[in-house]
Amino acid sequence: MVLALQKEDIDIGALISASRTNNDGAQIVFIGCVRDDGNMDALEIEAFVPVAEKDLADIAAEAMERFSLNSVDIVHRYGRLALGETIVVILVGAGHRPEAYEGSRFIIEKLKEKVPIWKQELSGNARGEWVH
């Protein structure tokens, strides 16, 4: 199980390979990325890292139990990210696809509701709106 906040890009292939087991009938990968909402060329992502790490662990544990998942990996980036870059990867493994889909959706919704991470639009050196 990988639960991390990091500045570096995420090696999604390596995550998938490392987490797959013979008990998995399905793996779901959710990738959040930087969308061009106009008047911006990047996002600055800020995180309260120690609290966010604990929250990710709590969310993963809850998802594992509620949806009988075999595995959960969540990697969220912070720092300056250009358009199109990966922000977050959520990888779940389960015996069957219904619980894998439901578990993945549960995790991203909980993350967006709770985890202390914020996004601010950037245009060149100018700081724009905080995303809500």
Place this chain on the structure above:
Amino acid sequence: MPQITIRSFARFRQLFGEMNTVSVPEGTSVLGALLAFAKTQKDGMDELFAGGKLGSHIILMYNRERIDSDDAKTIHTADGDEIVIYPPVSGG
């Protein structure tokens, strides 16, 4: 007097800086410490309080545990405590 650290994130960090300390009398509530802090900051009262009440959009942590605005009235601070303030989150 006890020194309380006020740590701010996102919009509040931009306005107030990440780390501040405020001196308050012994036994001051979390809410009281925030009020004292807000008064030291330009726009602090407008940003954090509305009609004397803590803004409903403000998320609080006291010594790394989330608390709500009712808790903020009843929890008494001590020297070295940390209060964290941040706006609604937007990760993912």
